[in-house]
Amino acid sequence: ELEWALIPPGEVSQVDGIVLEKNICNSWDKIWNFEAKPDDLLIASYPKAGTTWTQEIVDLIQNNGDIEKSKRAPIHLRQPFLEWVRTTNSGIDQANAMPSPRTLKTHLPVQLLPPSFWEKNCKIIYVARNVKDNMVSYYYFQKMNKGLPDPGSWDEYFETFLSGKVVWGSWFDHVKGWWKKKESHPILYLFYEEMMKDPKREIRKVMEFLGKNLKEEVLDKIVYNTSFDVMKRNPMTNYINDVKMNHRLSPFMRKGVTGDWKNHFTEAQNKQLNENYEKNMADTSLSFCMEL
Numbered sequence: 001e002l003e004w005a006l007i008p009p010g011e012v013s014q015v016d017g018i019v020l021e022k023n024i025c026n027s028w029d030k031i032w033n034f035e036a037k038p039d040d041l042l043i044a045s046y047p048k049a050g051t052t053w054t055q056e057i058v059d060l061i062q063n064n065g066d067i068e069k070s071k072r073a074p075i076h077l078r079q080p081f082l083e084w085v086r087t088t089n090s091g092i093d094q095a096n097a098m099p100s101p102r103t104l105k106t107h108l109p110v111q112l113l114p115p116s117f118w119e120k121n122c123k124i125i126y127v128a129r130n131v132k133d134n135m136v137s138y139y140y141f142q143k144m145n146k147g148l149p150d151p152g153s154w155d156e157y158f159e160t161f162l163s164g165k166v167v168w169g170s171w172f173d174h175v176k177g178w179w180k181k182k183e184s185h186p187i188l189y190l191f192y193e194e195m196m197k198d199p200k201r202e203i204r205k206v207m208e209f210l211g212k213n214l215k216e217e218v219l220d221k222i223v224y225n226t227s228f229d230v231m232k233r234n235p236m237t238n239y240i241n242d243v244k245m246n247h248r249l250s251p252f253m254r255k256g257v258t259g260d261w262k263n264h265f266t267e268a269q270n271k272q273l274n275e276n277y278e279k280n281m282a283d284t285s286l287s288f289c290m291e292l
């Protein structure tokens, strides 16, 4: 705990107006020039939208529901985090060293995705979560993760988040940008709230998108093993060895619900957000469910 407190908070810079971790910006050429392969699968999302959940679902589908195989390594080693950069390792190096078919993860907004993914026509799964819960989840994540800047107080963070000056950019631009791209590229666009409502239906969608055909009982097994409670107990999906994360302050698997924003938003903040939402979402057919 004391050691964690001494780690300096993450530094940021920008690429094309998008705030990103400084070490990502410093390696930008290498990231932008990444060479995707036609059989790569990419899982893309705004941070805290349900990425890890989707990743584990995909891994289990690929392994025909074999739990032991999915426990072969922590999630970030099974599916490299494309733009992740540390002094000793990077997502790109990990991906380059990995045999195909590869599954990769990114939080990049659509305009910053390395062009080879489009050129190679890679399959992409995008997962989105309603802005209110996404914001609350991100606030706690920035508090517990020294890889990112300190979020300040909830009131401060609320303003920062709405201004779009958070790491990986504006939530609005992110979800809308990927939604639009769906018109011209094979993207399966998932929603956290739909996964909560009917996990089996959504898992089946992923299975079909991946061109797999699994028995009902295998699907049921995947539903069970990707439930919040089971994933919370799974050391391979919790980033327990990341020294920058303080899980005692806020666990990686924090609450896993829809509607937790009600415990955080003041009435005034809710009004402000709703107004902001109307304005920002006026030019898209995309819509979200804020409570179940």
Ligand code: A3P
Pocket: 045, 046, 047, 048, 049, 050, 051, 052, 053, 133, 136, 137, 138, 140, 226, 227, 228, 229, 231, 252, 253, 254, 255, 256, 257, 260
């Ligand atoms: P909360 O902070 O609201 O609990 P990401 O993987 O993109 O970082 O997203 C993390 C969020 O997804 C956290 O939200 C986490 O609890 C939630 N989550 C992870 N696995 C989940 C699961 N199996 N079911 C529901 N929510 C899950």
